[in-house]
Amino acid sequence: MLLQPAWYRISEMTNSDIETVVVGGGAAGIAAARRLSQARINCLIVEARPRLGGRAWTVPDRSGFALDLGCGWLHSADRNPWVAVAEEQRRTIDRTPPPWTQPALPHGFPEAAQREFRKSQEEFFARVSERAQKEPDVPAADALAPGSRWNNLINAVGTYISGAELERVSARDFDNFDDTGVNWRVVEGYGATIAACGASLPVALDCPVQRIDYSGKRLKIETAQGVITADQVIVTLPSTVLAETEELFLPSLPEKTQAAQSLPLGLTDKLFLSLEGAEEFEKDSRLFGATDRTATATYHLRPFGRPQIEVFFGGQLAAGLELDGERAFFDFAVSELTGRLGNAFANRVKPIHIHRWGTDPFSRGSYSYALPGMADCRSKLAAPVDDRLFFAGEACSPGDFSTAHGGWLTGVTAANQVIAARTIMRDRRNPSRNKAT
Ligand SMILES: Cc1cc2nc3c(=O)[nH]c(=O)nc-3n(C[C@H](O)[C@H](O)[C@H](O)COP(=O)(O)OP(=O)(O)OC[C@H]3O[C@@H](n4cnc5c(N)ncnc54)[C@H](O)[C@@H]3O)c2cc1C
Numbered sequence: 001m002l003l004q005p006a007w008y009r010i011s012e013m014t015n016s017d018i019e020t021v022v023v024g025g026g027a028a029g030i031a032a033a034r035r036l037s038q039a040r041i042n043c044l045i046v047e048a049r050p051r052l053g054g055r056a057w058t059v060p061d062r063s064g065f066a067l068d069l070g071c072g073w074l075h076s077a078d079r080n081p082w083v084a085v086a087e088e089q090r091r092t093i094d095r096t097p098p099p100w101t102q103p104a105l106p107h108g109f110p111e112a113a114q115r116e117f118r119k120s121q122e123e124f125f126a127r128v129s130e131r132a133q134k135e136p137d138v139p140a141a142d143a144l145a146p147g148s149r150w151n152n153l154i155n156a157v158g159t160y161i162s163g164a165e166l167e168r169v170s171a172r173d174f175d176n177f178d179d180t181g182v183n184w185r186v187v188e189g190y191g192a193t194i195a196a197c198g199a200s201l202p203v204a205l206d207c208p209v210q211r212i213d214y215s216g217k218r219l220k221i222e223t224a225q226g227v228i229t230a231d232q233v234i235v236t237l238p239s240t241v242l243a244e245t246e247e248l249f250l251p252s253l254p255e256k257t258q259a260a261q262s263l264p265l266g267l268t269d270k271l272f273l274s275l276e277g278a279e280e281f282e283k284d285s286r287l288f289g290a291t292d293r294t295a296t297a298t299y300h301l302r303p304f305g306r307p308q309i310e311v312f313f314g315g316q317l318a319a320g321l322e323l324d325g326e327r328a329f330f331d332f333a334v335s336e337l338t339g340r341l342g343n344a345f346a347n348r349v350k351p352i353h354i355h356r357w358g359t360d361p362f363s364r365g366s367y368s369y370a371l372p373g374m375a376d377c378r379s380k381l382a383a384p385v386d387d388r389l390f391f392a393g394e395a396c397s398p399g400d401f402s403t404a405h406g407g408w409l410t411g412v413t414a415a416n417q418v419i420a421a422r423t424i425m426r427d428r429r430n431p432s433r434n435k436a437t
Contacts, residue, residue, distance in 0.1 A: 006202045008044065010225035017229045018044045020418050021221050023209045024236035026054025027071075027407030028392040028414075030198035031081075032234045035415035037201060041422065045201055046223055048208035048362045052198040055238070055363050056404055058189025061352050065306050066189035067272050069355040070366075071404040072310075073098060077184040080405040081412075085197050092187040099286035099300050101183075107340045109291050117291070120150040121157065132175035139372045140174045141166035155294040159314030162369040162402070163266020165294060173370035173378075178399030187304060194404060208362075213250040214388060232388050232421060234414045236407075239263045239381065239395040240364035249389075256391070259381040262374035263395045265365020266402075267318045267358045271311040271329045276348040278307035289336030295320075297336060309333075309349065322356045329354050367402035368395035382410065387421045390414040 010016055020036055022029045025047035036043040051057070055070040074080045074093075086093060103114055127143035140158065144151045144166065158166040162174065186193050204225060212233055213220040221228045235242070242260035246252060275281075283305040289296040295317040300310040311333045313321060321328045330351045338345050357366045370377060382396035392414035393407060400406030 006200065008202060008204045010046075010204055010207060010223055010228060016226065018042055019230065019422070020044075020232045020234065021046055021219070021228055021230040022234045022236065023212070023221070024054065024238075024393070025049075025052040025198055025203055025205075026236060026393070027056055027082075027194050027404040028236040028394065028396075028411035029054075029234070030194060030201065031408040031411030032236065032392055032415040032418075033201045033203075033411075034197065035412050036418065039415070039419050041418065043202065044228065045198065045203040046207050046209055046221065046228070047203060047205050050206045051195065052203065052205075053191050053195040055357070055366065056191040056194040057355070058191035058195075059353060061272065061308075065304075065308070066187065066192060067353055068190050069270060069353065070357070071190045071194075072185060072270075074184045074186065074190065074405070075403050076178070076180040076182060076400070076405060078180050078182040081408050082190070082193060082405055083184070086186050086190075086193045089193060089196055091193055094185045094187055094304060096185075096284050096304075098183045099284050100298075101181075102284075102286070105281070105285055105287045105301075107287060109288055113291070117150050117153060120145070120148055121154050124154050128171050129175050132172040137170050137172045137373045137375060139167050140169045140171045143171060149292075152294045153288065153291050153296075156288075156296050156298075156314070159266070159294065159317065160268060160298060160312055163268045163314055163318075163366045164264075164369050165315050168369070168371065169266075170370040170372045170375045173375035173401075176375060176399050177401065185304070190404065209248075211250055212248060212389070214386060215250055219388060231425070232390060232418050234390045234392055234411070234418060236391075236393040236411065236414075238265055238363050238365065238393065239368050240265045241362065242381075244364070253385060253389075255380060256385075259377040260395070262371050262377040263368045263381060263401075264371070265357075265363065265367060265395075266315065266369045267322070268312060268314045268366040269318045269322065269329065269354060269357055271313070271333060271354040272352040273309040273311065273330075273333065273349040274352055275301070275307050275309050278302050287337075287340060289333075289340070297333060299333070299337065308352065309337075319358060322358045326351075326354050326356070369402070382413075384414075384417055384421075387424070390417050390421075 019042040022045045025045040211222040219230045239260040281301040287299040392410040396410040397406035
């Protein structure tokens with residue numbers, strides 16, 4: 001059963017004086033507020049959208065299948081805290097190995113060529129690791145083997161991993177990503193699981209935060225629904241939103257703006273297609289649209305065995321298609337699919353759903369990467385200010401960035417920092433509590 005959140009309108013609240021305000025109700029904000037609530041701290045999530053979850057978003061299709069438009073994979077599932085949450089909610093965890101760990105379909109990509117590609121990709125990853133240990137930090141693309149026929153495809157996979165071409169991505173940050181290689185899914189939706197986790201928390205929806213004024217004794221959080229006062233705030237905004245909203249803090253926090261600008265959100269978008277005659281393909285199989293260019297999509301056929309294709313677009317390809325509108329994603333996918341599977345295949349697929357994360361004003365991208373030389377900006381973004389402003393969100397994570405569990409972990413860390421700060425605050429107000437008796 002999914003509970004409705006304890007939904008507040010700031011203008012109707014009898015007391016808009018809160019101990020800790022959590023800005024943003026995605027994975028990080030929900031994890032932070034859950035931890036604060038466990039510690040009996042009076043908190044409120046203030047979320048711009050009319051729903052919880054942020055970049056975690058499940059929508060049903062016409063057949064009732066849960067489509068994850070944002071996060072879908074429980075990466076590092078053997079240590080991912082969302083697994084326990086999904087189990088608490090009695091969700092169905094699917095442990096089928098992900099398609100990228102299996103050989104792709106051989107159409108246009110014979111198995112011998114795939115073996116060569118995989119070897120080349122492993123060697124690339126090893127060179128990135130080696131390069132990451134040296135000064136100065138360089139673009140991950142510097143680890144490509146000059147002249148290799150697989151560079152474009154390795155770069156395409158880079159756009160799925162980082163949402164950006166390897167030329168733009170820090171080798172050190174790319175290498176810092178910490179993944180156990182265990183990847184599961186939630187049949188009812190990862191996004192639904194995350195949103196339901198926030199269901200019993202106090203939240204103001206449809207309530208963009210416009211300014212956080214920390215010039216006075218108490219924080220003033222100015223929102224579209226009115227002003228809230230608070231002792232502490234945990235800011236979980238996507239790095240792009242922080243980077244582009246310099247006026248968010250009063251006084252301004254240029255070091256946060258710069259750190260956020262160094263950790264832009266890369267772009268990936270998912271298009272869901274219905275597929276007639278799906279049984280022709282193996283459940284959870286995969287096809288590359290092309291192997292000789294970076295601007296290509298990857299096609300996950302029959303996800304969960306459903307008669308569908310989940311198409312994944314990354315980097316500049318996704319950015320260009322976003323500008324051309326939703327139909328452009330479908331047209332591109334059909335042109336690649338027919339190139340691989342024959343012209344008649346066009347009659348077997350229909351668009352079901354897509355969300356353009358780059359033009360979404362409350363995310364402005366999909367997940368963070370670090371620009372070359374900027375890997376240390378993750379800790380700069382995460383550092384508290386003045387023991388009153390705390391920061392969380394996937395971009396703050398040193399090794400689990402770009403993921404929903406990275407969001408969770410940073411949210412809990414920020415909440416624990418608030419708890420520690422409140423203990424010091426309380427002890428200062430009541431020094432006698434500290435004295436040995
Ligand atoms: C297409 C796609 C595929 C992905 N696949 C995976 C995957 O398979 N596995 C995985 O682990 N991760 C994946 N991710 C990444 C994952 O979804 C994110 O890393 C994670 O959800 C981020 O959580 P967060 O809390 O840090 O940020 P968000 O979810 O972005 O939360 C921030 C919140 O702040 C809100 N907000 C913005 N502006 C304001 C404002 N002014 N005032 C108040 N609130 C505001 C936003 O609406 C949002 O709810 C994917 C993402 C995308 C887009």
